[in-house]
Amino acid sequence: MTNALEITNLRKSYGDVQALDGVSLTVPEGSFFGLLGPNGAGKTTFISILVGLVRKSGGEALVFGHDVETDYRAARDAIGLAPQEFNVDRFFPIHEVLEHKAGYHGIPAAEARVRAADALKRVGIYDKRNTRFDWLSGGMKRRFMIARALVTEPELLILDEPSAGVDVQLRRDLWDLVTELNEQGTTILLTTHYIEEAERLCDEVAILDSGRVVAVASPEALKGRGADHITIHLHNAPHSRPQLLVGDDRVESIEWNDDQLIVTAREGGLIAPTLVRELDREGLEIVDMEIARTSLEEIFVEMTHSGVDRTPSDQDEKEHAAPIATDGGHGERTQ
Amino acid sequence: MSAIDRLAARTPLPVGFYTLTKREILRYVRRPKNTFAPPLITNILYFSVFGVVLGARVGEIIGVPYILFILPGLIVLGAISNAFENASFSIFHGRWNEYIHETLTSPLSYTQMVWAYIISAAFRGLLVGVIIAAVGVAIISSLYQPVPVENPFYLMAFMIVIVLLFASLGVVGGLLATDFDDLTMMNQFILRPLVFFGAVFYSLNDLTPLLRDISLLNPMVYMVNGVRYGFLGVAEVDPNLSLAVLAGATVVVASIDVWLFKRGYGLTD
Numbered sequence: 001m002t003n004a005l006e007i008t009n010l011r012k013s014y015g016d017v018q019a020l021d022g023v024s025l026t027v028p029e030g031s032f033f034g035l036l037g038p039n040g041a042g043k044t045t046f047i048s049i050l051v052g053l054v055r056k057s058g059g060e061a062l063v064f065g066h067d068v069e070t071d072y073r074a075a076r077d078a079i080g081l082a083p084q085e086f087n088v089d090r091f092f093p094i095h096e097v098l099e100h101k102a103g104y105h106g107i108p109a110a111e112a113r114v115r116a117a118d119a120l121k122r123v124g125i126y127d128k129r130n131t132r133f134d135w136l137s138g139g140m141k142r143r144f145m146i147a148r149a150l151v152t153e154p155e156l157l158i159l160d161e162p163s164a165g166v167d168v169q170l171r172r173d174l175w176d177l178v179t180e181l182n183e184q185g186t187t188i189l190l191t192t193h194y195i196e197e198a199e200r201l202c203d204e205v206a207i208l209d210s211g212r213v214v215a216v217a218s219p220e221a222l223k224g225r226g227a228d229h230i231t232i233h234l235h236n237a238p239h240s241r242p243q244l245l246v247g248d249d250r251v252e253s254i255e256w257n258d259d260q261l262i263v264t265a266r267e268g269g270l271i272a273p274t275l276v277r278e279l280d281r282e283g284l285e286i287v288d289m290e291i292a293r294t295s296l297e298e299i300f301v302e303m304t305h306s307g308v309d310r311t312p313s314d315q316d317e318k319e320h321a322a323p324i325a326t327d328g329g330h331g332e333r334t335q
Numbered sequence: 336m337s338a339i340d341r342l343a344a345r346t347p348l349p350v351g352f353y354t355l356t357k358r359e360i361l362r363y364v365r366r367p368k369n370t371f372a373p374p375l376i377t378n379i380l381y382f383s384v385f386g387v388v389l390g391a392r393v394g395e396i397i398g399v400p401y402i403l404f405i406l407p408g409l410i411v412l413g414a415i416s417n418a419f420e421n422a423s424f425s426i427f428h429g430r431w432n433e434y435i436h437e438t439l440t441s442p443l444s445y446t447q448m449v450w451a452y453i454i455s456a457a458f459r460g461l462l463v464g465v466i467i468a469a470v471g472v473a474i475i476s477s478l479y480q481p482v483p484v485e486n487p488f489y490l491m492a493f494m495i496v497i498v499l500l501f502a503s504l505g506v507v508g509g510l511l512a513t514d515f516d517d518l519t520m521m522n523q524f525i526l527r528p529l530v531f532f533g534a535v536f537y538s539l540n541d542l543t544p545l546l547r548d549i550s551l552l553n554p555m556v557y558m559v560n561g562v563r564y565g566f567l568g569v570a571e572v573d574p575n576l577s578l579a580v581l582a583g584a585t586v587v588v589a590s591i592d593v594w595l596f597k598r599g600y601g602l603t604d
């Protein structure tokens with residue numbers, strides 16, 4: 001099977017700025033791949049090289065086996081891109097902009113008209129088809145960018161921060177849409193600042209920092225690399241503090257605060273039953289226990305040494321609560 | 336447009352190239368007030384003032400009324416400046432607002448992209464040339480004499496070659512420009528002087544030998560001369576040589592355009 005993307009040691013410098021510093025990545029066909037990284041990490045630069053808007057300084061980039069420079073036509077034909085910045089022809093009504101885009105990809109006028117209408121319906125702005133881009137609202141503009149990426153029915157759909165500044169409804173519509181496309185076989189490359197989005201959608205994520213790939217893994221595996229926090233409240237503070245979990249190398253630290261015990265360890269969910277048994281054996285009565293799983297966000301911050309935006313909080317969308325775990329308390333910890 | 340679309344679908348024209356050319360043509364055809372009214376009005380003024388008023392004093396040049404003598408030059412002036420302006424503006428505007436990305440990220444070959452811009456701009460130049468010719472012919476034939484077309488083949492060939500040449504130059508201009516003022520500069524300070532000293536309004540024979548030799552360095556002289564040969568059948572320079580040189584120049588400039596697109600000059604970082 002060919003890979004959707006095969007990137008080897010890709011480099012890009014803008015004068016003194018080394019935007020990409022030897023990026024190697026493989027995106028399998030059919031996958032939903034996330035590209036995460038703080039501002040300026042090089043995500044947009046990476047994508048722009050694939051579609052020919054930025055010239056690489058070194059390395060190799062193949063799109064479905066087609067080199068982005070020597071075989072640029074085939075490479076570009078495979079890609080549908082919804083870029084971070086609006087770059088739309090504002091002279092023509094939006095349905096014509098789509099028809100033109102389809103035409104450049106070799107789709108004859110009659111079929112292009114059908115495709116344009118379909119794409120506009122798909123993102124829910126068909127009733128605006130005769131309007132120019134400038135007259136769309138901000139959210140509709142984002143929708144239009146997706147429609148333009150879809151109109152050529154690309155094998156690889158690239159979304160560069162599609163959910164920046166969009167409301168909850170649009171973000172959900174977008175998630176549904178891309179999930180559906182991915183299920184139908186479209187490979188998806190998504191960049192985002194919203195960790196939750198990556199966690200929910202992606203099979204695999206690459207974390208990019210200062211032009212380098214610092215990690216490539218599934219969101220689950222990445223989370224497994226971080227430590228969990230088990231917080232236990234005892235009925236009474238113990239007279240003497242017992243030695244717990246001796247010899248378990250998954251444990252990073254054990255802290256006591258009177259009647260409260262905080263164990264920091266990898267695979268907290270697996271350690272918890274042992275911990276409960278040991279406390280029981282010491283005759284200590286547990287009144288409350290929480291396991292806070294590491295969020296992907298924490299891993300991300302640790303790996304990139306920088307802050308990220310959180311999804312503008314909508315409580316109903318929180319998802320990473322394991323059965324006996326709650327999400328509480330990340331903010332209080334210092335790393 | 337759909338009748339033309341259907342027609343195009345039956346030709347071997349690549350769809351991508353056809354689409355981009357069509358888009359570029361629609362961009363000015365849909366704004367007739369901007370595209371066609373200005374050359375119409377300007378040239379009615381030119382013919383009235385230079386031709387009718389001034390012409391009454393100048394009398395005849397190379398055996399024809401002055402107004403007829405300047406007709407080819409005015410056609411050339413309108414045609415090439417519109418071809419140049421359209422190509423340079425369209426490319427620069429697309430770069431400025433980044434919608435040229437829609438084209439650049441598409442699977443068109445660089446050659447197709449360039450020729451779509453050239454042909455659409457050249458076509459605008461031709462349309463404007465036809466408008467000016469119509470104005471000129473209307474005025475001249477009602478006030479003076481019928482306008483002859485002695486060598487229709489040369490007339491067509493020269494017109495086509497010069498609008499292609501200036502559309503190609505316009506592509507270079509659109510890629511080189513860094514702001515809108517650059518575009519105005521190119522038109523006002525390079526194109527216009529060349530045209531005005533290109534024997535539009537006077538005959539080379541009226542110049543001193545030195546000035547005449549200097550004038551022959553101006554490519555505009557050959558264009559005006561060629562188009563004039565098409566209408567009047569008199570040439571001050573060999574039309575075949577002129578045509579060959581201009582066609583050669585067009586090929587060279589268009590190749591430079593393709594090379595610039597390939598390198599991404601002004602288009603990619």
Ligand SMILES: Nc1ncnc2c1ncn2[C@@H]1O[C@H](COP(=O)(O)OP(=O)(O)OP(=O)(O)O)[C@@H](O)[C@H]1O
Nearest residue numbers: 014017019037038039040041042043044045046604
């Ligand atoms: N055209 C350019 N000229 C010079 N430097 C640039 C250019 N484009 C990007 N850079 C620099 O390259 C680096 C990577 O930028 P890039 O836009 O790829 O980051 P990003 O990961 O997409 O960031 P964001 O999350 O903010 O969109 C940054 O330091 C940026 O300033």
Ligand SMILES: [Mg+2]
Nearest residue numbers: 043044045084
């Ligand atoms: Mg970016």
